[in-house]
Structure formats: C-alpha cells, structure tokens
Amino acid sequence: MDKKERISIFIDGNNLYHSLNRIKAGKIDYKKLINELVGKRILINVFYYIAPLDITSNEEKYWKHQKFLAELEKIPGFKIVLCTLRKYPKPDGTFGFEVKGDDVYLANDMLVGAYENLYDGAILISGDEDFMPVVNTLKKLSKRVENLYFTSSSSKNLRKTCTGYLNIRNILDKIKLEE
Numbered sequence: 001m002d003k004k005e006r007i008s009i010f011i012d013g014n015n016l017y018h019s020l021n022r023i024k025a026g027k028i029d030y031k032k033l034i035n036e037l038v039g040k041r042i043l044i045n046v047f048y049y050i051a052p053l054d055i056t057s058n059e060e061k062y063w064k065h066q067k068f069l070a071e072l073e074k075i076p077g078f079k080i081v082l083c084t085l086r087k088y089p090k091p092d093g094t095f096g097f098e099v100k101g102d103d104v105y106l107a108n109d110m111l112v113g114a115y116e117n118l119y120d121g122a123i124l125i126s127g128d129e130d131f132m133p134v135v136n137t138l139k140k141l142s143k144r145v146e147n148l149y150f151t152s153s154s155s156k157n158l159r160k161t162c163t164g165y166l167n168i169r170n171i172l173d174k175i176k177l178e179e
Helices: 012-024 032-038 059-073 102-115 129-140 154-160
Strands: 006-012 042-050 078-081 084-089 095-100 120-126 145-151 166-169
Touching: 006 012, 006 032, 006 102, 006 154, 012 042, 032 042, 042 102, 059 078, 078 102, 102 120, 102 129, 120 129, 129 145, 129 154
Parallel strands: 006 042, 006 120, 042 078, 120 145, 145 166
Antiparallel strands: 084 095
C-alpha cells in the first residue's frame, strides 16, 4: 500500500503579507491556502513566523493583528512562532520596523523536523534566497521541498533549488477570502 506523503508548511509571515500587498491580492483564506497546497497528502503542521506589532505605534492595528493571529491558531495544526520586532529611527524622524529572527526560526524548524523525520515534504512560503542551504540539506535527507512564491519577491535560485514550486498567482482565485 502506498504511504501518503506527510507535509509541513513553513510561512514567512512578513514576506507573505508584503508580497500579497505588493500584488494587491487582498486577503486570503489560510484554510483554503493550506488545503490547496496539501491536496490529498497528510498535513502535519503549519508554522507561521511573524512578530507582534508595536502597540505604541497604532493600538487599533495592534489589536486587529492580535485577533488575526488568534484566528490563525484556530486552524488545526497551525502554530504561530513569534519573533522580535525591531523599531529603529529613520532619517526623517519617523520609525521603521523590521522582523528579526524569523528566517533563523524557520530554517531551524525545517531542519529539526527533517532530522526527526516529522515530515516527508516541506512547503516553504518565502522568496528568500537565504533558505537555499537549508533546502539543499533537506534534499540530502530525502525530503521534498516545494516553494510557493511571488514573482515580485522571489529568488529564482531558490525556486531552482527546490524540488518543486508554484506561483501564488496560479491559485489566488481559489484562496481569496470571501468577504
């Protein structure tokens, strides 16, 4: 009997959010996204790497983001991995923000899951070329790595390193949030 492939999904939340905004995609339904990516395979878990917003910058936006994260955690197998939000002054006197640690946490979780044989295939939702060494290590461990990518923010080298890839535009109509 054929064994169904076990899948874990790793989402660079900051990359996904900004990439969706860049293409003016609107909001997506994460349950539909997961179902579309997993198909008939077995979902083991979904990791979503993000930093909590700065409450002092915009309290309303902060609480809206907290509510969004709480909704995501209701999805079976979904795990929010909170990273650090670094606030830095800009030359014009305003502040900028940067998520720190997300790539390291994501890479670590991919590697630990592979070494502990928790999944057969990983789906990486990021366009960051920095993940290439991790993808190569996973492939040496006989793990499949698929990349869901955005043309505007994705490394071609990362896609070529993965065992498969899919442009999000190909599934966007299927995963949009019905408002």
